[in-house]
Amino acid sequence: MQRIIHLMVTSLPPASPPASVALKRLCRQVGLHATNCTAAFIDDRQQDIVHESALFLQTLHKLWESQDVNPAEVWTELLRRLEVAELLMKLNQPPHRKKRNGKVMRPWRVTTSKLP
Template sequence: MTPATAPATAGVEASERAFTMLWNAALHEATRQDLSAPILIARVAREAGIEAMACVGAAVTHDRAALIGHSAELVGMLTLLWATAGVEPEEIWTELHKRERIGTLLHEMAYKPGRPKRRLTRPWRVDSTKLP
């Protein structure tokens, strides 16, 4: 490991540990209460939505401290929602990885080196690498 990659790797490991702790807390909360009840699932979903809106509001108003605080709460509520709904984090990471790969492949198809540039209507051409 080079000195340049050591801090990045340490940051990833710290993030993974933090998420593992968050996930364990969400599982504990989900098992402590009967969060599978539809009313409680709706409550968790509503609270996650409120935090998501608060994040958007903080971002629009450029309130960095509020964005950080609401983002942390949103991640916590989202994790609790996953635990409540019986969704494993690996399922989310797999879906995100799949979307990233599809986006990369479409981008490579659209901008393959050596491909002649044509001025045709290309509904398949990807002009962005944003995830679907």
């Protein structure tokens, strides 16, 4: 009885809207082209890397359009991340470094290569 009351009182989390068949197909295509691009890279197939990369970006653009994502916002975010990564590299390798006891001192060391 307590279980029934508990189930009646607690609300279920809102269900996510079902994705359309077309959206699922588009997502599969994006994944397929990304996978094919990676496989071409592993096999060192330069022409296939170019071809699959172009297909990946083209399909990704369609996915953005279907979700009302402005491509300029994505490219701006990517540019921001690249600029931050370049800044981190400059901070890690300042041109004014001095040697102490025969070793180059680093005032700040970046320990990751991942973009923020």
